[in-house]
Amino acid sequence: MYKNQRRIKELTPYIPAVDIFRIYEREPGAAFLDSSLVNELGHYSVIGRCPYLKLVKDGESFTINGRPETETTFEDYMREYLNTHEDKNNSGLPIVxxxxxxxxxxxxxxxxxxxxxxxxxxxxPEAVLTFYDCFIIEDCQEKRTYLVSNGISADAAAEIGAMEKAIREFTEAGKQEGSETGKKKESGNRMVTENSHREKFRIQVHPNFEKEEYKQAVDRMIRYIIEGDIYIANMTQQLTIESEKPPLDVFYDLRKNNPSPFGGYLDFGDYQIVCASPERFLKMKDRHVNTRPIKGTRKRGVTSEEDEMLRRELQDSGKDKSELLMIVDLERNDLNRVCTPGSVKVTELFTVEAYATVFHLVSDIEGKLEEEKNVMDLLEAAFPGGSITGAPKYRAMEIIDELEHGKRNLYTGSIGYLTLDGSCDFNIVIRTALHKDGKYHLGVGGGITAESDLDFEYEETLQKAKAILDALQ
Known part of the structure; x- marks a missing residue:
């Protein structure tokens, strides 16, 4: 059993997590899991502070706080650590x-x-997990924010007091900014003017497919489907974008103009991740497992009439429903590998969700993790998510590697958290820009079935890129 000196304190008055993140955004190892779209899915935002344990899996290399580890693997270390550092959470918060x-x-x-x-x-690196001493957690639905310190890197009460002091001073400084107060208040009492009147940045976009090449690859994937190799697969192209806009500014603009339930900003020093994902991969709480795949997309309409027409088009699309149904079946099989027999159920089948630039067709599958399993077993059974591979998963991934022009890397992986009480919440990495060496890298793709239209599939990738490309300007 893991022992600590944890302190939890509600912040009064209430201040949103995004406003508080302005204080800590440049701290080494800054991490912000952001529910900018507040709905049934977008419930909590989480800021991680004061890292004390960083695990990095990079090819054959596994490091612990920067030191090479050769006696055990990343996976075995994680299983052992979770077993020996179990820490019950009775707070009602998703992570402490x-x-x-x-x-x-x-x-x-x-x-x-x-x-x-x-x-x-x-x-x-292929995988990074950073354990934090302190968390700032916002219940976005209840409009309440909590400060958490476990007393690992410093005295817990002192850390809580230091955070309260920093937040109070930052807020008071923002209120004293004069005529811009209203504008800053709206975006977090920021001590500089908001992005709304900043100059536009020029971008250059370099896709790793020409349009006809992409269509040919989709056509080859369709032939694999017709020949019986697979039922469905996800086809991706990667965009490399030249933009001088700082990653933090991209993040703040993206969350404002394209809010999402599973977004975030992670800073790893020489690279940054800016995410606005609408898709949950895996959530587990009290051994109750939930996955929510997306398959099917339509752009938003210019008028309310066009918007409703496109929504209904997606709702009534036999092709998109067939696509999603195949992924639901795959996800059910994945969960059944580690869940109690009979517990895996489809609780939603064809739900249309609305986002700033697109509609998505989604389903929800739930199950109960077996008693002897933990979060690493769950990830091993289900990762990567079926909605971004295809079915059967192994053969679909072989074909993906054959037809795509480069490794996917972070794209279609997962970002999120896991807890010492056995819970987790991870997204699917879509609508996400990876910034490194002055360039942004963005993957965009879609599910391919025998009924797929080559031109539509190509255009759908561009529609999915729109929100990120707008934020980069």
């Missing part, structure tokens, strides 16, 4: 102790044993 981080698609590909002949378009 644990890690924030990511698993890349290529981490999952290697775990599945799928070889790759493709090159890296950008190189970052």
């Amino acid at each position: 102790s644990g890690a924030v981080g990511y698993f890349s698609y290529d981490y999952g590909r290697k775990q599945m044993g799928v070889p790759s002949g493709e090159k890296d378009l950008v190189t970052v």
Whole structure:
């Protein structure tokens, strides 16, 4: 059993987590899981502070706080750590102790044993998990914010007091900014003027497919489906974008103009992740598991009439429903590998969700994790998510590697948290920009079935890129 000196205190008056993140955004190891779209899914936002344990899996290398570890693997270390540092959470908050981080698609590909002949378009570690001493947690629905310190890196009460003091001073400074107060109040009592009148940044977009090449690859994927190799697969192109806009500014603009329930900002020093994902991959609380795949997209309409027409078009689309149904079946099979027999159920089948630039068709599958299993077993069974691979998963991933022009890397992996009480919440990494060496890397793709239209599939990738490209300007 893990022992600590945890302190939890509600912040009064209430201040949103995004406003508080302005204080800590440049701290080493800054992590913000952001529910900017407040709905049934977008319930909590989480800021991680004061990292004390960083685990990095990079090819054959595994490091613990920067030191190479050769006596055990990343996976075995995580299983052992979770077992020996169990920490019950009776607070009602989603996380009070644990890690924030990511698993890349290529981490999952290697775990599945799928070889790759493709090159890296950008190189970052395959998986990173950072355990934090302090958390700032916002209940976005109830409009309440909590400060948490576990007393690992410093005295817990002192850390809570230091955070309260920093937040109070930052808020008071923002209120004294004069005529801009209203504008700053709206975006977090920021001590500088908001992005709304900043000059536009020029961008240059370099796709790794020409349009006709992409259509040919989709056509080849369709032939694999017709020949019986697979039922469905996800086809991706990668965009490399030149933009001088700082990643933090991209994040704040993106969350404002394209709010999402599973967004975030993670800073790893030499690279940053800006995320606005609408898709949950896996959530687990009290051994209750939930996955929520997306399949089917339509752009938003210019008028309310066009908007409703496009929504109904997606709702009534036989092709999109067939696509989603196949992924639901795959996800059910994945969960059944680690869940109690009979517990896996489809609780929603064809629900249309609205976002700033698109509609999505989604389903929801639930189950109960077996008693002897933990979050690493769950990830091993289900990762990477079926909605961004295809079915059967292994063969779909082989075909993906054959037809796509480069490794996916972080794209279609997962970002989120896992806790020392056995819970987790991870997204699917879509609508996400990876910033490194002055360039942004963005993956965009879609599900391919035998009924797919080549031009539509290409245009759908551009529609999915729109929100990120707008934020980069």
